Amino acid sequence: MGLRERKKEKTRLAILDAALDLFLEQGYESTTVEQIAGAVEVSPRTFFRYFTSKDHLVLWFHDQGEEILLETMAARPPDEPPFTALMYALRAMLADLEDATPQERERFLKLRRILDENPRLVGQSVARGTETERRLAEVVAARRGVKADADQLSHLIVAFAMSTMRVGFECPRSDGSLPEITGRMAESIELAERSLRPGWDV
């Protein structure tokens, strides 16, 4: 990896960290792109070359999550029931979080605190999730040997899976520590599996 790419990644993370800290200090809305750019000695124009919008700062982790979901789905045995495979994919996301460096974990926890304080951003985050759902629906439809456009069940399977994820992430919160989050998530997965009729997602 060349110097150019390393430098790029460095500024990317510098912008991200500066922004997260500013958001926690003064709130999301009250923080301007100019301030964030200023904090890392970069022009506002450059900020938008790294993050397409201010919201994208908060949604960056979604790109990461989606990648893991899709990779895991591809790796699971094709004859496994789709919902089961999706639950494994969720667990893979958690595993990735636990294997991450302290810095990355810190970033994630800061982000969660910001989301707690800004319901609007939670909405944006969910909105971003619809794209992921669309892609996952394609994968699930392929597994089930149907066309995604014409099959409601494939969409329902994915929608239920993502609901399970969101419930695990969003509620209920107390200290917001990492083990708590993974614990809630595990609970949520268990709850969902217990609620669904065996073989519903064939």
Next chain:
Amino acid sequence: MGLRERKKEKTRLAILDAALDLFLEQGYESTTVEQIAGAVEVSPRTFFRYFTSKDHLVLWFHDQGEEILLETMAARPPDEPPFTALMYALRAMLADLEDATPQERERFLKLRRILDENPRLVGQSVARGTETERRLAEVVAARRGVKADADQLSHLIVAFAMSTMRVGFECPRSDGSLPEITGRMAESIELAERSLRPGWDV
């Protein structure tokens, strides 16, 4: 109802209709608030007094839908399983649509076409839905005699119900007529009820 209120409602709808038509003609992004305001002989500043944002134009029907959902939930017998009650609430939304005036139906269908062409707006719509979910979760938790903050199952019930609704509305589409939409919705509800274990939402 006084002249003032009638006039207000009239301009509100005038703005809405003008906007929907412009969106269909030239696309959502390419249409400016200035154009919309101009089409109804109103200052841009006034536009923002009727709709807090350009996006809000497309989300207005959500406010209406949420109201019906909450009202129906309040009217359902308290000992009815929450998910069943939520499915009745969805059907109440459909019934409201079918009872609506031709104008209102036309508005709804235009909106759907706009959503089809602008995935970003679908995302916004889903984002708006998270607020509804939060409120419904409170209602469901109250029914189940628990606190919403501390109960994942209440959230999961609502999340599953809203997933069912979204799947019914969003996929799959062909002519986009009203009977088709209500049909898809009914299918989706049936599919969800068949997928869940009896008594899972006690």
Next chain:
DNA sequence: ATGACTTCTGTCACACTGTGACAGGAAGGT
């Protein structure tokens, strides 16, 4: 109707987000 009173509207001014175009500088390969 005339008055006072409330509410709505337009104008002006402004902050902020996001984008296109261009020029200079840093990194890559030869």
Next chain:
DNA sequence: ACCTTCCTGTCACAGTGTGACAGAAGTCAT
């Protein structure tokens, strides 16, 4: 060193959204 490519800052700009204020229109007395 040289040329190419990519990155960055500057400038200019369109568009969204908001606060403040003055005037117009609706409301409700007498």
